[in-house]
Amino acid sequence: MTWQPQTLPHDHPPVRSGGVGVLLVNLGTPEAPDPESVKRYLAEFLSDKRVVEIPTLLWQPILRGLILTTRPKKSAAAYAKVWTEAGSPLAVITRQQAEAMQARMGAGTDGGVRVDWAMRYGAPSIPDRLDAMMAAGCERVLLAPLYPQYSGATTATVVDKASDALKAMRWQPSLRTLPPYHDDPAYIDALALDIGRQIDALAFEPELLLLSFHGMPERTLHLGDPYHCHCQKTARLLGAKLNRPDLRLRTTFQSRFGRAKWLEPATDTTLEEEAHAGTKRIAIAAPGFSADCLETLEELAMEGKEQFLEAGGEDFAALSCLNTSAAGLDMLETILRRELSGWI
Template sequence: MEQSLREDKIGVLLINVGTPEGLGYFKLCQYLAEFLSDKRIIELWSLLWYPILYVFVLNVHYKKSKLAYLRVWDNERKVFPLRFYTSAQAQKLRASFSKLGVDVDWAMRYGNPSIKSVTNSMIVRGCTRILMFPLYPQYSAVTTATVNDVFFSILKKRRFIPAIRTISSYAANSVYIDALASSVLKHFSTIDFIPDVILVSYHGIPKNYVERGDPYLTECKKTTTALRRRLNMDEKSLIMTFQSRFGLGKWLKPYTERTVKELAHKGIQSLAVLTPGFVSDCLETLDEVCHKTADLFYKNGGKNFTHIPCLNDSEEGMSVIEHLVRMELLGWL
């Protein structure tokens, strides 16, 4: 049956970007291919892009990606960090709403558990109202919109469609900004130096995506401005940058790696990097920032480097997720 008649539930679906199922050639390339064939990610004509992707890009990036994922693999938990934290966030949110009978689940845009399998499962379990929550604080077509694309394409194939609400972004939400500020101050209390500069590094996107209407740059500026006010810092002590470039085109600037080199050359000895666009620590934070960016800073004369962890499933992080969910469920609960 399309819809379970046993219960009438409210569901909350947390969605993040995803991780590969394994690091063998097939599984990793399968994940990379799903990601890089998304037309929201690479806006090239398929007949032009697919031969490049499948003949060159996957073969070139397989070894690099495998090494990077190996560096962030959690040997203790036997899981990739992003998968662990997304599952933990759902588990803790489920506990917070247990007395209200809210069905909380999680999925990944790329890889598993897939949005399709989890959405269909929630409907079968009796969810007639679903809050779909892409875990991206700053809206972009390459993140939030592509999650919406997949989610609503699944519903197009069903006869019964639940009532749907979504969370688009929360770039300047006061609870989110307070949580970020608290995480910064809490982390600083655990290190033995005072950073000269905080670098606020966001995942980059191609510059022409913004020129064609993607509000992502504005969203990042909202978060950065609010965080400066909350921490009483100026543009020189808290700097916004963009990381994770792919390809040869122009992406949003200033680039994180270039800024790190410039700061070290200018005599900045102590640097902290905050990555507020990532709800959970992942490849881009644990490898690109903690490994590559740190090495770059040290090689160019820097002395002290620290990465401020993402909010993850911390008390501050869960306060943000729960606050936003409770706001969006008003009228349903």
């Protein structure tokens, strides 16, 4: 008897292999700025045990009975203020970042890389995009959570979701994860360049640059989460790189939720304190966000401005995130190519 190679059925699609992919991942967004869409999004987001570290039996009745019956309407109104014709700002910008990286990395050429994007909560989902990448022949995938500062509630839950997806795959890709880049020179340089450019373009000279990071419950710090330390280090390195002795810097934390004690000082409280203390001109930046979203466009640029002006401030500017700026895309390409080393 002689060995015969196996052949696939005629209706079986050709098997692709040998490719390299990058999956950019950001937090997530509702599919539309309406209460039903927001409710679905919040149900998924707030059911993540890394996001809300309260025992399920205690938390789910609160979530289902109170939060999901009251918060979606309010949040939908906030989303409606920033929604674009192309959709949610976070999804639009993340897609544009992926498209820009695709153009720079040249899929289909020798050494080319397929670049895709996903949302941790909502669509497109991580499992769906990993399936698509495998179908396209990507046997090696760099999972790239777009969170400069590591937190269990952000970076780790992206890895969790990707791991869950791998469990369902018979043929798994090899996976690498982009490390946090809070102190990466490429990131600090990009922030300093882009923030400096925006400050120079303002019609006023700010006295204070407020660096607002997303908040976390204070207990996460005591449990060993490095997020607070990463934020503080980013702020320190950024201040040194900006090198503007006449510009005062402060680091704050935004988006408090619930009754637990959160990282301080709080952004909203600080804005009012500064105005009451006589500060008249403020610029605010959000270095922890890789793309503008509800928290920057509505919470900071709209609510923050209103708080500051009503408390006695005169000039307020919310600076854009790195988004698809030249500095931001150069930085993203630099760190992705470094982590792809040996694969391309």
